[in-house]
Amino acid sequence: MTDPAALRSELDRIYRADSRRILATLIRLLGDFDVAEEALGEAFAAAMEKWPTTGVPGNPYAWLVSTGRFKAIDRIRRDARFIPELASTQEPIALPRPELGEEAPIVDDRLRLIFTCCHPALAAEARVALTLRVICGLSTAEIARAFLIAEATLAQRLHRAKEKIRGAGIPYEVPEASVLPERLDTVLAVIYLVFNEGYAATSGTSLLRSDLCQEAIRLGRLLVELMPEANEANALLGLMLLHDSRRDARTSPTGDLVLLDEQDRSTWDQQAINEGVERVEWALKSGFAGQYAVEGAIAALHAQAPSSDQTDWRQIAALYQYLLNYRPGPVVELNHAVAVAMADGPEEGLRLVDSIAARGGLEGYRWLPVARGELLRRLGCKAEAAEEFRKALGMTTVEGERRLLRRRLQEVGGT
Amino acid sequence: MQYLLLIYMQESEWEALSSEEHARRRKEFDEYSIKTSQSGHLVGGNPLHPVRTATTIRSPKGRLEMMDGPFAETKEQLAGYFLIEAKDLDEALQLAKECPGSKYAAVEVRPCAPRGG
Numbered sequence: 001m002t003d004p005a006a007l008r009s010e011l012d013r014i015y016r017a018d019s020r021r022i023l024a025t026l027i028r029l030l031g032d033f034d035v036a037e038e039a040l041g042e043a044f045a046a047a048m049e050k051w052p053t054t055g056v057p058g059n060p061y062a063w064l065v066s067t068g069r070f071k072a073i074d075r076i077r078r079d080a081r082f083i084p085e086l087a088s089t090q091e092p093i094a095l096p097r098p099e100l101g102e103e104a105p106i107v108d109d110r111l112r113l114i115f116t117c118c119h120p121a122l123a124a125e126a127r128v129a130l131t132l133r134v135i136c137g138l139s140t141a142e143i144a145r146a147f148l149i150a151e152a153t154l155a156q157r158l159h160r161a162k163e164k165i166r167g168a169g170i171p172y173e174v175p176e177a178s179v180l181p182e183r184l185d186t187v188l189a190v191i192y193l194v195f196n197e198g199y200a201a202t203s204g205t206s207l208l209r210s211d212l213c214q215e216a217i218r219l220g221r222l223l224v225e226l227m228p229e230a231n232e233a234n235a236l237l238g239l240m241l242l243h244d245s246r247r248d249a250r251t252s253p254t255g256d257l258v259l260l261d262e263q264d265r266s267t268w269d270q271q272a273i274n275e276g277v278e279r280v281e282w283a284l285k286s287g288f289a290g291q292y293a294v295e296g297a298i299a300a301l302h303a304q305a306p307s308s309d310q311t312d313w314r315q316i317a318a319l320y321q322y323l324l325n326y327r328p329g330p331v332v333e334l335n336h337a338v339a340v341a342m343a344d345g346p347e348e349g350l351r352l353v354d355s356i357a358a359r360g361g362l363e364g365y366r367w368l369p370v371a372r373g374e375l376l377r378r379l380g381c382k383a384e385a386a387e388e389f390r391k392a393l394g395m396t397t398v399e400g401e402r403r404l405l406r407r408r409l410q411e412v413g414g415t
Numbered sequence: 416m417q418y419l420l421l422i423y424m425q426e427s428e429w430e431a432l433s434s435e436e437h438a439r440r441r442k443e444f445d446e447y448s449i450k451t452s453q454s455g456h457l458v459g460g461n462p463l464h465p466v467r468t469a470t471t472i473r474s475p476k477g478r479l480e481m482m483d484g485p486f487a488e489t490k491e492q493l494a495g496y497f498l499i500e501a502k503d504l505d506e507a508l509q510l511a512k513e514c515p516g517s518k519y520a521a522v523e524v525r526p527c528a529p530r531g532g
Contacts, residue, residue, distance in 0.1 A: 121504060168526045169416050171503035179505075 007051055014060050015044060020137055024109035025065050028172045030072050033134065033162045038075075043068035110135065111226040112172045114219075118187040119170050126161040127190050133158055135222075136215045146212050147197065184227075188236050188292065191219045195240050213244055224279075231283040235292035238279030242299035245272035256407070257400040261308035273303045291326035294319055313343035330361045338371055346378040366395035370405070377412055386414025417458060417527040418499050418507040423491040424520030426465050443515040444495075451499060456510055460497035491520065498527075 019040065026036035043064040057063040117130040129147075132138045140158065144151040164170065175183040198212030220237035227233055249263040280296030283289075289297070298319045305311035320336035333356045341349020353372055362368045373388030389409045396402060432440070444462070451457040466485040473480045485492065497514065501507040504526070511522045 119504075121508070167528070168524075169418075169501075169503045169507070171505055173503070173505070175505065 004052065007056070010056060011044065011047060011051070014064075018061050018064070019044075020135060021108070021110055022061060022064050022068065023134070023137075024113040026068050026072070027113060027134075028109050029065070029069050031172075032166060035072050035076070036068075039068035039072035040064075042071040046071065107174055108226050109172075110222065112174055114187055114223065114226075115174055115183060116165060116170055116172050118183075118190045119165075120183070120186050121168065121170060122161050122164060123157075124193075126157050126164075127186070128193055129154055129157050130161050131190055131219070132194065132215060135219065138215065142211075184230060184232065187223065188232055191216050191223070192236060192240075192292070194219070195243070199243060210247060213240070213247070216240055217244060231286045231288065232290045232292050234279045235283035235290060235296045238276040238283065239292050239296035239299055241272045241276035241279070242296065242303050245269040245276065245303060251400055254403070255400045256403040257398075259404070260302065265306070268303065276300065277303065289322070291323070294323045294326065298323075308342075311342070313339050317343055330356050330359065331365070331367075334362070334368060334371060341375055341378075346375045350375045350379070364395060366392045366401075369395070373408065373412075377408070382412040383414075385412045390414065416501065416503075418501055418504075418510075419525045419527060420460075420497040420499060420507075420511050420514055420516070421493055421523040421525060422495045422497075422514070422516035422520055423489075423523065424494045424516070425490065426492050426494065429494065430465075440515065440519065447513065447515055448497075450513075451497070451510065456499045456501060458498040458500055460495065462495040463493060466492045494520065 195216035317339035337352035
């Protein structure tokens, strides 16, 4: 392959498909994120230079890892020459990891790296930033924009996290079996947080937000590919696919938020639903229903119902009740109350919602007045419903939500 | 690499314990020392006298300034430490978890930087 255009596109393909895996291996071999990232760039530059004459090697992954590693060691030696104390030491330049060797490891390096990036000794927001940067390959600018923070702040956060990994000796290892379940929980929480940040859209433009959902699903897929037996990882991927199947139906052509009961179900992504249901059912068959399997089961019931009226609300209410074991708190209680209202009528729902509100903890949570307003509207209490919708309007700045609320307000005769 | 396990507890609480409880807890710490020493993790460690016995000094421009008391007044005080050798943070955290200090107080795990590094 000497045609430069064909070579270029082959290199692009390899970069897209393998650059994260190559980076993960380089991080393990070189023991440093920044050194590995530079080595990755140098390896691809070397490929651009050499492959036109040598052709694409049989195993490009191994070639790029090996080249990147040599380039890095070379540069460390070169730099060391300018620091006399280092150049004169007897010890070879301290590359932190002794087990050098670029043959494909038994455990995929990306899996080790996910556990490193999601280590509980790192701050929660650092785990998210590091995972998106290192595993997904998003740029600092992209992550900063998606989370609406200054790029400098994010860069600083990443820098500190890498410094802690290096300084504190956070390992590049899949945790041992005794702690694996709790460590996997941390990884799943990071992925779900990325997804929810994209899905909940508390602020920001919708485009960037749905990108976050796609990244979370990609991460979920990678995790399931690397740990196919992990029930909760399968359940989480299923849950995200089920939520995401409604992506197009959740907003109107003008960008208004469309609630579940008014969505055009024919636009739901049937392929995503099928896969999501399958994964959630598989996870539930293990006999142990974890948090994501329960949430997945709720999402699956919605996804399979032909309409809001024909939804099995009683079972959904029971599942929310069960979910409280994992996620106790007023938000899940509110969802439970809404399901009860659908199964047993708005009076019963309103009674539950009022008792949740009375206990406190949901001040400023805009879905509380929205739920209350809906129930009052269904009970025909228009004036009281209008008051709730007005309250909700004061709590959100997301334009799509505001338009929905203004429409509701008009329907109950408020303005 | 080496990690310093810093054990922070409220001295007032510790001092208010009955002598039997004191003895029982000290024995737990002794057992931890023996266990980690036998497994090759322990490098060193000591309980510390209360902060009221501390003296803090500075010598800006070579002039000695001395102060009775600890560097910082805190709700919980540094009560003792273990210096351990562990292969990585995960092993160090496991050793910190097994340390009786984590049951009665907080254990801060600090990686030691290489000397001259």
